[in-house]
Amino acid sequence: MTEWSSQLVLIIVPLLPLLLVLGLTIPALRHPLERLAPLAAIPGLLLALTPQAGAPVTISWLFLGAHLGLDATGRTFLLLTALLWLAAGLYAHSYCRKYPNYRRFWIFFLATMSGNLGLTLSLDMVSFYVFFTLMSFAAYGLIVHEGTSFTLRAGKIYLWLVIIGEVLLFAALVLAARIADSLLMKDVAAVLADTSAQPLIIGLLMIALGIKMGIVPLHFWLPLAHPAAPVPASAVLSGAMIKAGLLGLLRLLPLGHVALPGWSMALISLGLLMAFLGVAAGLFQTQSKTLLAYSSISQMGFPLLGIGLGLAHPATWPLVAGAISFYALHHGLAKGALFLGVGMILNLKGTPVLRLATLAGVLIPALALAGAPWTSGALAKSGLKEYLFQSPLAEVQTLVVLLGLAATGTTLLMCRLVFLLFKESEQSTSASAMGMWTGWLLLIIVVTMGGIRPVWLTGIRPEQIPKLVDAAWPLLLAALIATAVWYKRPPFSRNWNVPAGDMIVIIEGMAKRLADAVAMRPRPALPQLPRQPRWQNLPMLLLLWDAEKLLRQLTVAGVMFILLLLVLLLL
Amino acid sequence: MNDLILLAILSSSLLPGLIIFTLAEESVRLRTTLNLTGALFKLLFIALLFFRVAEREYAELRLPLLADMELVLRADALSMLFLTLSAFLWLLTTIYAIGYLENSPHRSRFFGFFSLCVSATTGIALAGDMITFVIFYEALTISTYPLVVHRGTPAALHAGRIYLAYTLLGGVVLFFAAVWLRAIAGPLEFTPGGVISGLDPSLYGSLTIIFALLVLSLGVKAALVPLHSWLPTAMVAPAPVSALLHAVAVVKAGAFGIVRVVHDIYGIGFSADLNLLFPLSVMAAITVLYGSIRALAQNDLKRRLAFSTVSQVSYILMGIALASPLATIGGLVHLVHQGLMKITLFFCAGNLAETLGIHKIDEMDGVGRRMPWTMTAFTVGALGMIGVPPLVGFISKWYLGLGSLAAGQPWIIIILIASTLLNACYFLPVLHRIWFNKEQQQWSKSTLAGGRETIWPLLAPPLITAALVIFFGIFAYLFGSPLYWVELITTREYGL
Amino acid sequence: MTAPILYAGCGIILFSIGLHALLVRRHLLRKILAANIMGSGVFMLFIAAGARGEGTAADPVPQVMVLTGIVVSLCFTAVAIALAVRIHNLTDCTTLAVDEESSID
């Protein structure tokens, strides 16, 4: 392939959605393009599926010299991203017709898509930052799309965190670029292994990218934003965009270069904490989409834990990386399918059979998420666990048990989800249209396939496929607990309630008080102008004028003259 | 060797301006033709020069003044940067002003002074020594006054008085400092690397004071805090004036002057040796933050933009004061970038005022639906100001950040972050209002053919500048892009 | 005391008397006369300046100058009187009014 065509192939992936955005602004093109828009992710999908395409190229005229390309990690992420966006696009094509601002939705949808696709291709920091920002800001339009006070609040909080994330990312990238003297992320990762600014840069990256990833305690925007956005947007938000932070960490941290025990410990602990906190908060939600958002927080704990493992034992990193990528792929697809499924159920109008079939369809990704045997979830988890055993950590056994317990939690969460969905399905009114079915089924199929034939994608060998017992016991435990709760109906199940966004409620209260305290008083209006500026009547000027009148008298003037003469004579 | 092309560049706005003064109010077509021809010719001449300067062939023109003093016009790379910016934006603003002032009184007067202003700005850009610079700098001060008070309301006159008081005080101090420096150091030709580093060390005290005076006096126009008050007040001027002059020509003239002083009079190395740059960077940093904080509290759109200008122009100074090549790139490129972004914003604010009578931010609810194009341009400008990549504002901030690290002053990064946050705080709510809030008042429906929101002269300029904001951000390294030029300048300045 | 010094002294005294009168007297005619007296004082000084010692003929140049000066003084007196008469005709007043910011509109 010539230089030009390989550049073009890479550029077209993020560019196509943007071109569609431009096209949508032209009234004449609006309707045909709205039909085309759902398919904008197809070039990305094709690129991800064509193994020989995507060799890194340098595009000197773009940004500050862009480097685009696909490595193994990037390919997995691109696959996930493109698939999800395609499915969500098809879904949205039907789902979002009801909105009065249909076109506006597509504009933001496509812009976000462009950013999300672009960042998976970016190998240098500036391109990554550009696409990351494009995605983050455009997603605001998706979150606040419905324009209710709930979505506006969610959007506001999201935007705040985006901006804070942006500036911190900016700081981190500038620092990194300065130290590495290069814009390539792999150079940065190498340099970060050994520099005095390492803690600062890693810290900044953790916060900036952690916001997007939903790392506790920066997670609170997720339970607000995901339910606020229209369903297809929630799907990509939770499935694909949340992974952008992860991808950034994978690319920029000095993984495989150096062992950082401190960071490793911190990340493993944080990962576990997220896994459990997400479950705990999610269980007490009354809305399925909020619950799913908490589930995402919980799920993102696992890749974080994987990164922690990678930092503990650099030698095994390439393998851990594969596992983490696969985990991301699995979670993204499953979560996307779940969100779309929620939308299906809320828009279900038809025979009870159809209803049950739909619920059954939701069960597939739910089980995958729970890590049931023969699902992608089981594969992903076992992949992580395997490298756990290879790591030099002392507490391996404890960790394995804890992971199992986390899976139990996830299963419980899924039970709760099904329960909530069952209740919500009774209130659904409208019927799902063709596009919604297409999008959703596409994801369900892929998720199902993910459990069966993952090998060609991620390089997981067949012998790595987990033993049934390992995968099954957490599920059985969860089933036990769920049955017990169902049967006993303990009082806390009704009275306890974690508000969506947990911490933010407290933060908002404080912020409001602060804002009231520093609120600036309105400026007084411009004073009415006097006809004569006041200073013209200053006492000094009046005095001067009197003196001037005195000087005009001939006698006084004569005396002045004689005085001057005398002084001159004396000098 | 005298290059008459410089004279041609200067007179391509001066002559039309002078002729326009004599025109009757009704001769719209002739006036428009003159204006546009002048602007196009200026761009043409600049384009002719462009390649010569890129090849390091500097055009020069010298006229003797009094005895051993000369009026020096020279086009070096830095001149070209400012010159191209002002000439290009002049063309756009002229188009805009033609639309904006349709049917309003005193148009000949307006366009006449407008052309004079641009000529003065051109002169500032082309000035090859301190004296020439001072001459055109003062000319700019005076020729802007009629534009500030153009509306003739008491508020406008009040603003004009304040403007004059500030800028003339600054001008007098600048004048004094220039004379003093000339008396100490002889002819003050702008030379990369500075001209005064060879002076006797016993003069260093005086040189420090002169530097402070120069920076303070130029800082009046560059709206350095605490010398900035005139700028928000001057926002009563018509929108094209606010757009071109307050966003670009006047404040940039101050910033450009400081660049000249630091680079081409004192020289970066020498000013760093005298410890002059750190206070400057602190001042700039304070201005950056102060401007943003004040902008937060403004409800008047143009005032908010004005305080934003106060803040943004000091990025340039910060970049200069950091004295590292990368920071210099960041500062200088912001000279152009900020101009593009801010002029977009002011054009849009003018469109709102002219078409819908909106002046206050809380009247802007849902205006995105009524004027989608204008508001798209506004959004691009605002996001650029925040520094959202890949818009031009990001490029500036990126280089400033890198430069501050290279200069060993990482605290600047914190300023950049804080400023970005503040920018977001005062721009994003506006954007939200525009696009996501319900319309609260009924605006007259567009009566133009094809459903256009307003007439072309008002619509095209902001769209063009907004497109450039995106274009120069994405294709930052293209030949002739601001970043390309600025790298050229910086390489020459630092002798890299 | 030589004659030239006497003359010069007288000239100075005349000048001073005229000066005093010009300032103090209010009637216009008196002022004009005072100016003339001052002039005469100066001319006397010139005459004295032309003295070139005992027995030597006086320098003619100062005399020429004085002649010219007298002509000038005459012109002045004429104009002054003309103006004074006009003022008297207009205002019935023979003094120079101390006018304030009198306007001409």
Add this chain to the structure above:
Amino acid sequence: MTEILLGQHWFFWMTLVPLGAAVVAFLIPQQARWIGLATALLLPFFALAAIAATLTAEVQPITGGGWPTPLGIELRRDGLALVMLTVTAVVGFIISCYALGYFPARGHHSSRARYFWPLWLFLWGSCNALFVSGDLFNLYVTLELVTLASVSLIALEGGKAALTAALRYLFIGLFGSLAYLLGVGIFYGAYATVDLALLGDIITGTSLDHAAMALMVAGLVLKSALFPLHFWLPQAHAMAPAPVSAVLSALVIKCSYVILLRLWFEVFVSLDTVAVGHLLGLLGSVAIIWGSLLALRQERLKLLIAYSTVAQIGYLFLVFPLARNETMATAWVGGVLLMMTHACGKAAMFMVAGTIHHTAGSDRISRLAGAGGPIGVLVVVFTLAATTIIGLPPSGGFFSKWLFINAALVTGQWWYLPIILSGTLLAAGYVAKVLGWAFLDVKRSSYPVIPWVMKWPPLVLSVIALLFGLIAYEPVQIALLGAPVSGPIFMEAGP
């Protein structure tokens, strides 16, 4: 004949032609306007011819009437004379054009026109004669002629106020010139010569010399209207018809100043003048502030301009303390430059004031409100002319202030710096005050048509004033021909 054409006698013609024309104009009042205009057209060419002739020949005194000095009249043909003649010719020409419109041939003011032209040409001739005079007594005579013509011109208005102002001006003029003459007498008594150059060489610096200097300086200070003896100026300048005000402020004031300049640099050089210089500098400083502040306070345009003149005279007198040995040329050129550019600027301003008075019925500044159309041009003219008064570049005022500051820095007289700079600001203040009114947006009924000669000639003058700094190279070089000063113009201070 060839000799005449080659220019040895252009200087005579510059004096004789206007004087002769004055007589003719007086005798044929019906044609006075055209005689005046023809003369005004001729004189700039004469001035150019004189410059050309001087540049091609060596500078040497020539005498008139065939008598040797001191009886004959010696003509100075140095640079100062040349530039003053030229400036007078240019400004005079413009003022003459303006006067054509200001004193219309018909109408109830036609009698004023009848007397204006002879008097103005007489004044012009006298001024030219003064500039080329090279001895003390001739300077006295020409100065008296100038005063006489000025008095008559002020009285032209004919009203009580104008007559009073004229008479006061006459007394003051007489007073000042007699003091000066007294000084001349003393010098003659001591050295038997009144020739400037000769006197400068032989003067010894006795106390008598000192007394003579004191008398002459005091007299000239009075005639130049330096504070505190400026009391007569605002009235006289404001009461006169506009062309006359322009002449008085632009040219007549400069006459006595030129004499002082010549004396100071040619005759008094051997005297100890440092203290006197400081006194003049002090008075000049006070004048700058005083005049500017009072100008700010004025409500009538002409008075404002007149007080501005008071302030500008203050600047002119800064030359004397600032001209030390090393900064002699700096200060001298600064003074000469200021004289030239002030002449252009102030004349244009007074003409504008006159036109506004003529058009709006009053020269109250508030009448400018809502100025548009014809008045708009006047405002532009005023503004352009004012640039030199404020000292904005590229006017001559800018460069003269530059030179003053330079001299002050080099000689270490830093206390003049705040004076010069605040004078600039105050000047900007009173100009801005006028402009502010002009830009005030109020609806006005239409104005009468302004004759074009009352609009465009002042514009030309104001443009000259504005751009004088850019074209000042040649004038300054000419002014330095045979100047009593030497050395670099821009001084560089040592460490």
